[in-house]
Amino acid sequence: xxxxxxxxxxxxxxxxxxxxxxxxxxxxxxxxxxxxxxxxxxxxxxxxxxxxxxxxxxxxxxxxxxxxxxxxxxxxxxxxxxxxxxxxxxxxxxxxxxxxxxxxxxxxxxxxxxxxxxxxxxxxxxxxxxxxxxxxxxxxxxxxxxxxxxxxxxxxxxxxxxxxxxxxxxxxxxxxxxxxxxxxxxxxxxxx
Amino acid sequence: xxxxxxxxxxxxxxxxxxxxxxxxxxxxxxxxxxxxxxxxxxxxxxxxxxxxxxxxxxxxxxxxxxxxxxxxxxxxxxxxxxxxxxxxxxxxxxxxxxxxxxxxxxxxxxxxxxxxxxxxxxxxxxxxxxxxxxxxxxxxxxxxxxxxxxxxxxxxxxxxxxxxxxxxxxxxxxxxxxxxxxxxxxxxxxxxxxxxxxxxxxxxxxxxxxxxxxxxxxxxxxxxxxxxxxxxxxxxxxxxxxxxxxxxxxxxxxxxxxxxxxxxxxxxxxxxxxxxxxxxxxxxxxxxxxxxxxxxxxxxxxxxxxxxxxxxxxxxxxxxxxxxxxxxxxxxxxxxxxxxxxxxxxxxxxxxxxxxxxxxxxxxxxxxxxxxxxxxxxxxxxxxxxxxxxxx
Numbered sequence: 001x002x003x004x005x006x007x008x009x010x011x012x013x014x015x016x017x018x019x020x021x022x023x024x025x026x027x028x029x030x031x032x033x034x035x036x037x038x039x040x041x042x043x044x045x046x047x048x049x050x051x052x053x054x055x056x057x058x059x060x061x062x063x064x065x066x067x068x069x070x071x072x073x074x075x076x077x078x079x080x081x082x083x084x085x086x087x088x089x090x091x092x093x094x095x096x097x098x099x100x101x102x103x104x105x106x107x108x109x110x111x112x113x114x115x116x117x118x119x120x121x122x123x124x125x126x127x128x129x130x131x132x133x134x135x136x137x138x139x140x141x142x143x144x145x146x147x148x149x150x151x152x153x154x155x156x157x158x159x160x161x162x163x164x165x166x167x168x169x170x171x172x173x174x175x176x177x178x179x180x181x182x183x184x185x186x187x188x189x190x191x192x
Numbered sequence: 193x194x195x196x197x198x199x200x201x202x203x204x205x206x207x208x209x210x211x212x213x214x215x216x217x218x219x220x221x222x223x224x225x226x227x228x229x230x231x232x233x234x235x236x237x238x239x240x241x242x243x244x245x246x247x248x249x250x251x252x253x254x255x256x257x258x259x260x261x262x263x264x265x266x267x268x269x270x271x272x273x274x275x276x277x278x279x280x281x282x283x284x285x286x287x288x289x290x291x292x293x294x295x296x297x298x299x300x301x302x303x304x305x306x307x308x309x310x311x312x313x314x315x316x317x318x319x320x321x322x323x324x325x326x327x328x329x330x331x332x333x334x335x336x337x338x339x340x341x342x343x344x345x346x347x348x349x350x351x352x353x354x355x356x357x358x359x360x361x362x363x364x365x366x367x368x369x370x371x372x373x374x375x376x377x378x379x380x381x382x383x384x385x386x387x388x389x390x391x392x393x394x395x396x397x398x399x400x401x402x403x404x405x406x407x408x409x410x411x412x413x414x415x416x417x418x419x420x421x422x423x424x425x426x427x428x429x430x431x432x433x434x435x436x437x438x439x440x441x442x443x444x445x446x447x448x449x450x451x452x453x454x455x456x457x458x459x460x461x462x463x464x465x466x467x468x469x470x471x472x473x474x475x476x477x478x479x480x481x482x483x484x485x486x487x488x489x490x491x492x493x494x495x496x497x498x499x500x501x502x503x504x505x506x507x508x509x510x511x512x513x514x515x516x517x518x519x520x521x522x523x524x525x526x527x528x529x530x531x532x533x534x535x536x537x538x539x540x541x542x543x544x545x546x547x548x549x550x551x552x553x554x555x556x557x558x559x560x561x562x563x564x565x566x567x568x569x570x571x572x573x574x575x576x577x578x579x580x581x582x583x584x
Contacts, residue, residue: 025368029198037198038367041310060370062466064331064363065553 005150006067007054010086011076014046016137020074021052024141024150027159028056031151036061049084056150074144075099076123076136081110092116097147097189099123099136104192119147121189123181130184131177138178142185153186194372194439201364204336204371205271205297205357206231210241211379212295212343215266218246218257223309224361225273225299232271251276255283262292263401265391267343269294273361274301277315281322287354288323289417290401293346293386294354297339300462300513301361302548310549311361313462317514317523323417325355325424326491328461333371335359337441338488340374343383344431350423360463362549378438421492428489445494447486448501450476454483456564457502457538459528460511461487464545464552468511471557482561487524495531502528505538506568509560511580513546521577539567545580556581 007024011017018039025037033056040051053067069089078100080086086096092115098107101122108118121143123136131138138160145156161179168174199207206228209217217236219229236245244261248254254270261268272280277298287294298316302308316326327342329335335357342355359365374382390399405413425445432443447465450472451457458468465486475482485501502508510529512522520526521542529540543560545552560580567573 022368026198029196029370034370035198036367036369038363041362041366063470063554064360064367064463064466066551068553 004055004057004061005072005148006070007056007072007074007144008067008070009052009054009074009076010080010084011050011052011137012046012080013044013048013050015076016135017050017052017076020076020137020141021054023160023163024144025054025056026163027151027156028054030159031155033058034060040066049080071095072097072144072148074140076140078102087111087113090116095119095147097121097140097143099140101125104190108192117147117191119143119189119191121185123185126181126184126188130181131174139181139185142182143189145182146186146189147191153183157182194374194378196370196372198368199332199371199373200227200366200368201332201335201359202227202299202366203231204332204373205339205359206235207373208336208339208379209269209297210235211374211376212267212269212340212383213241213380214243214269216244216246216258216261216268217270218248218254218261218268219270220248220251220254220272220276222251222273222276224301224365225271225276225297227365228271228297228299251279252283255280255287258294258296259283259287259290259292262287262294263290263392265386265388265393267347267386269296271297271299273299274303274309274315277319278303281319284319284322284324286402289413291352291417291420292354293352295339295342295346296354296356297335298356298358299361299365300358308548309361311363311463311513312547312549313358313513314515314547316356316358319356320491320523323353323421324491325351325353325489327355327357327488328490329357329359329364330463330465330486331364331371332359332367332369333441335364336371336373337435337439337443340379340383341428341431341435341443344434345424345427347386348423348427348431349389351420351427353420353424358462363463372439374439382435382438424492425489425494425497443488445489445497446501447484447488449484449486451483451485451501453481455481455506455568456561457483457485457505457508458511458557458560459485459487459502459508459524461490461524462513464511464513464557467552467554468557471554471561474554475558475561480561480565490524493527493531495527498528499531499535502532503535503537507539507541507564508532509541509543509564511543511545511560515544515547519577525577539571539573541567541573541575542577543580544577550581552581
């Protein structure tokens with residue numbers, strides 16, 4: 001992997017941006033990588049715009065500043081586009097992965113970006129179908145794994161299943177729902 | 193032997209406390225330290241530790257109960273941050289004056305006002321003259337390692353002093369990264385048992401603790417407290433040497449990063465040191481002889497070793513994440529410049545940065561090195577104290 005992969009997660013309080021960053025970081029750690037996962041702590045309330053970040057690298061990560069120019073941007077809530085500058089600091093060849101029912105071409109027009117790559121997946125619908133609630137974070141991780149090839153899907157699912165089993169021991173349906181959501185998003189994510 | 197885990201700073205410190213298995217923990221929650229005592233209380237509830245966990249109504253009481261337990265002969269700990277440490281003020285001095293080897297993680301956070309929950313070092317910098325030993329930590333790994341070593345340092349017969357081990361609030365306390373944890377048995381073997389010379393519940397050899405001490409003896413006891421500080425350096429190094437044997441990780445009084453042949457040095461502590469190391473590597477690629485000195489032991493201040501490491505540099509910048517409000521720079525700058533008085537040579541400047549959690553990035557730190565290059569070239573300092581990244 002080239003140097004440090006930097007990811008910025010845009011979401012709203014309650015959508016699981018921080019949890020996604022942590023689960024992704026833990027999965028990267030299981031795959032033998034060094035990482036950081038941290039949210040931007042602000043007023044924490046349901047629905048408020050929130051940011052979370054990842055750095056993933058083969059070498060130990062030493063910098064402790066914010067991620068200013070992420071190579072990958074994940075947008076958990078498309079209503080943030082236009083209100084928050086999700087493209088801020090992103091390099092020309094940046095990758096966007098957006099939770100939306102729009103096509104990648106339509107989303108590219110809304111983002112107003114020329115280079116790079118735009119991926120779209122209807123993570124909200126997938127989470128409604130599989131988990132029964134609009135929690136787009138786990139399906140978006142499936143889309144991220146497909147879009148970036150960060151690690152093998154099977155490896156990621158095994159690690160995430162383990163984490164979910166520790167958290168939701170008494171709710172096996174939540175574990176299965178989340179795993180299905182990841183698999184479906186991995187299959188359904190579109191790119192141009 | 194040790195295992196690498198994905199962990200936050202708070203989780204790593206709570207795990208170290210579980211492995212230390214103190215006799216008594218008296219604590220009160222405060223963001224961003226809350227998780228430490230919350231996680232530790234679950235270890236108590238699950239029977240993973242033998243600790244008597246005392247929930248108290250304030251930080252003043254937390255430190256007071258910790259002092260009582262430590263005086264009684266127990267291995268006692270607490271944890272706090274920011275306003276919590278400020279509320280402990282009065283009793284911090286008691287812990288040091290009574291020579292009690294209490295170990296306390298402190299998660300660095302700004303002080304009010306204005307109200308703020310984010311990282312700066314105003315809390316522990318304000319406690320620097322209390323007699324507590326202070327160890328600063330760049331990341332979760334160092335916070336974990338320092339806490340384990342702190343037990344040995346504090347309880348060493350020549351030291352017998354309380355120690356605070358700090359890490360940056362949110363940046364390290366809530367950020368998740370990799371760290372290597374030692375096996376429980378290895379940690380327990382390393383720290384051993386506390387064997388105090390005098391203890392309050394020793395009925396065979398009764399002693400008075402905290403007695404009244406007027407003009408007749410107070411001065412002598414304070415002199416002894418100052419004398420104890422002179423032994424800390426040697427013990428810190430001795431414990432670090434033994435710790436390297438069980439962990440494979442080396443610790444010193446400070447970390448000199450590419451400093452030997454450097455022309456320009458930045459002195460900094462805690463998480464910004466990691467960011468600065470990346471800047472040093474980048475500048476070295478451009479042919480700039482940049483180096484870094486990251487302070488680990490700030491109290492007592494290892495001035496002789498620091499002067500030896502910094503002598504001969506062309507220009508030095510000290511980065512402070514706390515403002516002394518003296519109009520002559522932050523606390524680290526004042527100490528480093530004072531130490532360097534007898535080794536004249538380098539031009540020295542101060543940067544106050546990151547107050548209340550303001551981010552400091554690689555570009556800003558690179559700017560500091562370029563300032564140093566200009567100062568070395570012209571011999572002129574235009575601004576002895578600069579506020580880095582503030583809107584003026």
